[in-house]
Amino acid sequence: MTAVSPAQTGSGTGAVRTAPRGLRALTRHFHRYWQLWVMAAPAIAFVAVFAYIPMYGLQLAFKEFDFSAGITGGDWVGLKYFKQFFESAQFWTLMRNTVVISVTTLVVGFIAPIALALLVNQVVGRRRKKFLQTATYLPHFISIVVIVGMLQVFLSPTSGLITRFVELFGVTGTNFLGSSSAFVPVYVISEVWQHCGWNSIIYLAALASVDTQLYEAARIDGSGRFTIIRHIDVPALIPTMVVLLILNMGNVLNTGFEKIFLMQNPLNLGVSEVIATYVYKIGILSNQFSYGTAIGLFNTLINFAFLVAANQIAKRVANTSLW
């Protein structure tokens, strides 16, 4: 807005003259667009307060928490809390659990919707297709608490539906909820059950825009149905896949806090304690605010780095990127 032309910056008077000029441009801008500013103002204010002030509060990770100073913290302690975290006994367990859960979810949760979209796309008949889609989207809207509640009743070692079902095949004495080896599969499978349908919408949209003449041509060439899927449908999905993959990369260390927290019990804590739940317990439940902030910041930074890296790679390799 304060456009300073090179000719004017040279002389002292020029600098004086540019100030009112920039001001005039600014006045004109506000005169013309003040209504748009008014419309955007509430949203800007909410984001400033509830997103940017907490970012400003990240300095707490490098400071000693001081009750009176609040979000800006007290004495500077540098990397003390990061060191404390890296050297703590939990560090590697937390990292391993977080990475295992998030990467498994990422991979399975990435592939399943693509497979579902390719399958649904093969269904002939608009009504049938629509019904299948509607049904598979439904679980997406069930709350996490209810999902975990359903897992608990279905997997209950004495009366659970699924426990009884596996008993039909002679597998007895399984305790899905209390075993550490079952935690990740149960988490990931229920995640796919809930979100696979919903996440396939975007791929179905991409498939709907495939030129039907391509199919016709492939048929004339004598291609089978699998060949058509491999050489027409899958390539049509690649741009969408790349974008979603980048977005997912920004979440490598983000695990669904609520669901994991709700699924935790003393028996599975060894594999179910992740960074997000640990931050909650350290920060909120035991009031170690600076330590909690440091762990949270570490988590955010790793995610952000992965996102930026994925975006750069995609830019080079696939010519698609978020920015």
Add this chain to the structure above:
Amino acid sequence: MKPTTQRRTSLRNRTPGDLAFTIGVAVTCVLILFLTLYPIYFVMIASISDPTMVSTGRVWFLPQGISTFGYEQILDDSRIWTGYRNTIIYTVVGTAVNLLVTLPAAYALSRREFRPRRVLMFVFAFTMFFNGGLIPLYLLLRDLSLLDNWLVFILPTAVNVYNLIIARAFFENSLPEELYEAATLDGSNYFQFFLKMALPLSMAIISVIGLYYLVQHWNDFFTGLVFVRDYDKQPLQIVLRDILISNQAFSGGAGGSGGSGGGSYAQQYADQIKYGVIVVSTLPIIVLYPFMQRYFEKGVMIGSVKG
């Protein structure tokens, strides 16, 4: 509908291999449908069946020995209804605030002649990828005395950037520029144009993001867990957690499963209450779902235009 017929022929079975493929597709689809819907259906029938029949595995496809014990217990439990009331208030007020904040901002950011919009979009979008984390937010809310305050369910989540982007994309792509020019000639300003032209033409997007926000509030568990201690202010999801997952006892004495007495009487009844609670809390969404579904889908489509 030429494309459809073409598609039909391209999918027609011409070889035995094709036929096998079609059968494979059909079988897989039926299996997926079953896996998706059966758990939900089972919860419904189990909630009205005799608990003993359920726990001994005699209920599979039809309710057995109708019992309304679970629902009677739920009706008598004040926690659920307090939670229900709170959730309805938070959902209605929250969604209204969401729309009042999001829609005008999305419109302003959709105006191409509004130069600062690029910077502003960046300011908004950046928060999707980077944030201050839980503890600074908690301390901020404490300083604003929003902890244990019902407004904590409304204010921090007033703008969802994803919804803002969807709404902006919609305004940008579906309001013809000529319309705006004509309105300007008639002397209408941005406010008037937004209220009289843009909003009435955008019912689709208002429904989409309104419903997104609605579901978000209805299912919000995190806010209550982290920021609210006062039980009278807790939303339904927290009450659900206590009943479904923490196995808290019901007023009638049933419900608290000691864990040890596995197939015991108390356990069976606890399970029936759980099934009932799931139905009671999820029913509004399931009933609304068929009507909302086409809007949700539309939202994903609009959103995918601008990643």
